[in-house]
Amino acid sequence: MKKLTTLISAAVISATFNASAMAQDTIAMVVSTLNNPFFVSMKEGAEKKADALGYKIIVLDSQNDPSKELANVEDLLVRGVKAILINPTDSDAVSNAVRLANRASIPVFTLDRAANNGEVVSHIASDNVAGGEMAGKFIREKIGENAKVVQLEGIAGTSAARERGEGFMKAVESQGLDLLASQPADFDRTKGLNVMENLLSSQPETQAVFAQNDEMALGAFRAVQASGKNIFIVGFDGTDDGIAAVKRGLLGATIAQQPALIGEIGVQSAVDTLTGKSVDKNIPVPLMMVVK
Secondary structure, eight states: OHHHHHHHHHHHHHHHHHHHHHHHTEEEEEESOSSSHHHHHHHHHHHHHHHHHTOEEEEEEOTTOHHHHHHHHHHHHHHTOSOEEEOOSSTTTHHHHHHHHHHTTOOEEEESSOOSSSOOSEEEEEOHHHHHHHHHHHHHHHHOTTOEEEEEEOOTTOHHHHHHHHHHHHHHHHHTOEEEEEEEOTTOHHHHHHHHHHHHHHOTTOOEEEESSHHHHHHHHHHHHHHTOOOEEEEEEOOHHHHHHHHTTSSSEEEEOOHHHHHHHHHHHHHHHHTTOOOOSEEEEOOEEEOO
């Protein structure tokens, strides 16, 4: 009996050790949605970097639901991950998830969208304000002063939508654009189509569109194509679909982020922190404009 007890104890210790060892080299990524090519690229970049650095990575999809996002973080804390990369569904709502990780002393890194509250080690994102301004200036260059434009906005409450809109409004004012309307389409292609159809009906004089992501831009293009109008469309993100549409002349341009690089830098920042190295509070990822 004593020998059996010893064997059981040894097995328990071994299992505990193995679980601990696994947790030590596991980081996690919580993505707002994987039903979007941009975030799929971000995920793939993170996975590639984690593999190169010898770390396991768990990726969970929040399905654009803040409650699912919170449940995902709770699950990861139970699993004992050592760091969490999070692409928020909403910059305010994510604060509860961030604070939960803070209480567990798990370092948090935000990707693409910021968290408005809670302690974050580093925020890795493109300069969304600069990108929105780039889009507006390019529309002015192509269409001219007093160009009549509409804007398709992303998900209200996200830092990306707020910042891209802020940059675009700077260009509207500085470049003398005539903003006819600005309406949300939630970063979604189908909603981009539906909202653009309504805008074409209410604002038939529209000459150009700034869509705060490529998915909405592609939806807007379908609406414009069906209307038979010639309207200049600029997207944002530089997804594979968006760039392909630019090269085919369907979109005028896309302000290209580098989602895979955002994921890679996020993983590198987490590993640096876990190994005692310092990382910058904000890490900008370069933007570029893609044209035909």
